[in-house]
Each structure stands twice: as C-alpha cells, then as structure tokens.
Amino acid sequence: MIARREGDGWTLVRQMDHAAHCAELARAWRVGPFGRDSVAASLEYAAGYHDLGWTEIDRRPEIDAEGRPCNFTQIDEARHTEFYSGAVRTIALTDPYAAYLVSLHASGLYSRRYGWAGLKPVDWTTIGPHGRALLKGERAFRAQLSASIAPDEMEFEALWRNYMLLETFDYLSLLTCFGFDSSNCGPVPTVEGRWEHLSVRRLSPSDVVLDPFPFEGARLEVEVACVHLESSDFRSVDELRAQVSSTPQEIRKTVYRSHSLAQPHARLLLGDRRP
Numbered sequence: 001m002i003a004r005r006e007g008d009g010w011t012l013v014r015q016m017d018h019a020a021h022c023a024e025l026a027r028a029w030r031v032g033p034f035g036r037d038s039v040a041a042s043l044e045y046a047a048g049y050h051d052l053g054w055t056e057i058d059r060r061p062e063i064d065a066e067g068r069p070c071n072f073t074q075i076d077e078a079r080h081t082e083f084y085s086g087a088v089r090t091i092a093l094t095d096p097y098a099a100y101l102v103s104l105h106a107s108g109l110y111s112r113r114y115g116w117a118g119l120k121p122v123d124w125t126t127i128g129p130h131g132r133a134l135l136k137g138e139r140a141f142r143a144q145l146s147a148s149i150a151p152d153e154m155e156f157e158a159l160w161r162n163y164m165l166l167e168t169f170d171y172l173s174l175l176t177c178f179g180f181d182s183s184n185c186g187p188v189p190t191v192e193g194r195w196e197h198l199s200v201r202r203l204s205p206s207d208v209v210l211d212p213f214p215f216e217g218a219r220l221e222v223e224v225a226c227v228h229l230e231s232s233d234f235r236s237v238d239e240l241r242a243q244v245s246s247t248p249q250e251i252r253k254t255v256y257r258s259h260s261l262a263q264p265h266a267r268l269l270l271g272d273r274r275p
Contacts, residue, residue, distance in 0.1 A: 023048030118185025
C-alpha cells in the first residue's frame with residue numbers, strides 16, 4: 001500500500017492501482033515522440049503487473065507503532081521476497097518475457113536497480129538472507145524462462161532498454177501517487193541507441209514538470225484510484241481495515257507537464273497574473 005499523508009488524514013493507493021497507473025504511462029509513452037516500437041506489449045504487461053505480489057497484503061493493511069498506516073517501504077524482507085518471487089511465477093504463466101522483466105525488477109530492488117537511479121536504493125549491507133536468496137532464485141528462474149523467449153528479445157540492448165523503461169514508468173507513477181522528492185532519473189532509453197536523464201520539478205503533490213517531455217503534446221493527465229481516510233492515526237489494525245473497507249474509492253488526476261508549459265502555470269500558482 002502506498003500511504004500518503006494529506007492534511008489531517010491519509011490517501012492510500014493499492015499497489016495494483018499504482019501498477020495500472022504505470023501501464024497507462026507505458027501506453028502514453030508508446031504514442032509519444034519515441035515511437036510505437038518504444039514500448040513492447042510485454043513491457044506494458046510487466047508495467048501493469050509488476051506489483052501483483054502486493055495484492056493480498058493490500059487487502060489487509062497494517063499500522064506501525066505510532067498507529068499510522070504502514071507504507072510499502074516498511075514491509076519486511078521475508079514477506080517482500082516471498083510474494084515477489086511468487087508473482088513472477090504467476091506472470092510467467094501468461095507472458096514469460098513480462099515475467100523476466102518483473103524478475104529483473106524484483107532483483108533490481110536488491111541490486112541498486114542495476115545502475116538506474118532516481119529512487120533511494122536498498123543498501124547492500126542491510127540485505128539479509130531472504131534478499132540474497134531472492135537474487136539467487138530469480139537468476140535461476142530467468143535462466144529457465146529464457147528458453148521460451150525469442151532470441152531478439154533476449155539481446156542485451158533490448159533487455160536493458162525494457163528494464164530501464166520499466167523502472168522509469170514505476171518512478172513516474174510513484175512521483176505523483178507517493179509524492180517523494182526527486183529531481184531526476186535515468187538512464188531513460190529514448191530512440192534506439194540513445195538515452196537521457198529525465199529532469200523533474202514538482203508543482204504540487206500530483207503535478208510534475210518533466211524535461212525532456214516523453215509523451216505526446218505538452219501535457220498528460222492520468223487517473224489513479226485511491227481511498228482517502230480522514231483519521232490521522234488508528235487505535236488498532238482492525239480500525240484501519242474497517243475504515244478502508246467502508247470508504248468508497250475515488251479517482252484522482254495526476255498531471256505531467258512539458259517544461260514549455262510549466263512557466264505560465266508556475267506564475268499563476270505564485271499569484272502572478274501577467275499574460
């Protein structure tokens with residue numbers, strides 16, 4: 001669960017709703033300046049299901065020692081590694097290449113994302129036996145998967161591009177769903193043989209400026225489902241779960257803007273009414 005403090009309450013985004021948001025970004029990327037071939041169908045599928053393993057945990061949200069909803073960053077390593085590995089194997093039944101990419105995503109969480117940067121990496125010195133076992137197990141499972149994947153999809157640059165784009169879609173979604181502070185990410189593959197670093201400037205919790213802008217036009221709006229709770233803390237996990245189950249989902253709009261549109265918007269936010 002993504003838990004975001006808003007005012008006196010909390011906005012919660014289930015991981016699979018965040019993943020659906022990622023898939024929307026992948027589809028939008030495909031019709032942007034880098035062309036339809038920039039996002040393969042299996043990459044889109046991986047984006048939409050990369051957090052499948054969180055499903056059961058999100059059905060039973062937890063609280064921390066201070067009575068606040070536990071964030072996805074607070075999950076223990078034992079459960080995290082178990083459900084990620086299980087989800088990879090479930091995805092493999094439908095799309096082996098998507099499973100390969102999600103396996104890389106899971107392993108990358110324990111391997112400093114293989115050089116992709118933008119989110120805080122896990123410190124290797126803090127990784128325990130479960131994380132090390134995941135790395136070994138996923139490496140072996142990917143070797144099995146490779147036999148059922150087309151050779152051109154296993155070519156190094158293709159794998160590198162697709163993994164880096166999966167991390168980028170995850171990052172762009174978390175920028176507006178979670179709202180962490182970050183000024184850039186990368187490497188971000190663009191056209192064949194090239195990559196960039198994507199600069200980020202935040203205008204509001206769910207509104208960011210990207211440079212270069214990777215989508216069609218100069219503005220992209222993507223909706224995400226969430227639940228907003230008015231309570232700031234909870235006396236028990238049962239109280240949290242009761243509120244989550246009784247609160248209707250709402251749809252929030254997230255906004256991504258080109259740098260070319262950001263300056264007028266920023267002036268309006270500051271009260272500058274110049275044309």
